[in-house]
Each structure stands twice: as structure tokens, then as C-alpha cells.
Amino acid sequence: MKNNLISQFLKIERKRLKGLNSDVIFITNKTLGTHYQQGRFKEWEDGRRKPTVKTHNFMLKTVLTNDLLRAGLNQVIINRIIKNCTLVEVKK
Numbered sequence: 001m002k003n004n005l006i007s008q009f010l011k012i013e014r015k016r017l018k019g020l021n022s023d024v025i026f027i028t029n030k031t032l033g034t035h036y037q038q039g040r041f042k043e044w045e046d047g048r049r050k051p052t053v054k055t056h057n058f059m060l061k062t063v064l065t066n067d068l069l070r071a072g073l074n075q076v077i078i079n080r081i082i083k084n085c086t087l088v089e090v091k092k
Contacts, residue, residue, distance in 0.1 A: 006045040009059040012066045032058060057086040 013024040021038055029036055032055060043049040051059070061082050068078045 002045055004045065005056070005059055005063055006041060006051070008063045010041065010045075012062055028055075028058070053087045053089045057089075060086060 010021055010024055013027070014021065017023045017027065021041065025036055025038055025041060028034070034055070036055075040049070044051050050056075064082050064085065065078055068081065069075075073081075
């Protein structure tokens with residue numbers, strides 16, 4: 001498995017859900033209102049495509065929260081870090 005945002009997100013969520021990649025994708029789609037399939041995650045993971053800003057920020061929040069909680073930071077500080085690291089979504 002690759003060591004990047006996508007692979008770390010899948011690993012964290014598989015563990016949290018005690019499930020498979022398909023479970024993670026189902027929950028991601030439900031949360032974001034998307035219709036991603038497993039192949040899309042593989043394309044993101046190996047760099048053939050990029051996720052949308054909304055999806056990137058969703059995964060970034062999950063990975064940063066997990067890693068920073070393990071490092072002992074509190075949620076207020078974590079939220080500030082996440083706010084400073086997220087990509088800006090284009091207003092429609």
C-alpha cells in the first residue's frame with residue numbers, strides 16, 4: 001500500500017469501521033453525497049487522478065485528526081491546524 005493521504009484515509013477508516021474499502025467508500029459517498037467507486041480511490045491513490053477539493057478536505061480532516069490525537073494534541077488545536085491546511089473550495 002502506498003503512503004499518501006488516500007491510503008492513510010482508507011486504513012484509518014477501515015480500522016474505525018472494522019470493515020473493507022467498500023465500507024469506507026459507502027460511508028464516504030453517504031457523507032459527501034457522492035457516487036465514487038473503488039476504482040476512483042485507486043486512481044487517486046496512485047496519482048492518476050486527483051480528488052475534488054471537498055473530498056480532499058474530508059480525507060485530510062480524518063487523517064490529521066487521527067494522527068494529531070495520537071500525538072497528544074487536543075481537539076481545539078487540531079481544528080485550528082485543519083482549518084489552516086484545507087484547500088479553498090471554489091464558490092459556485
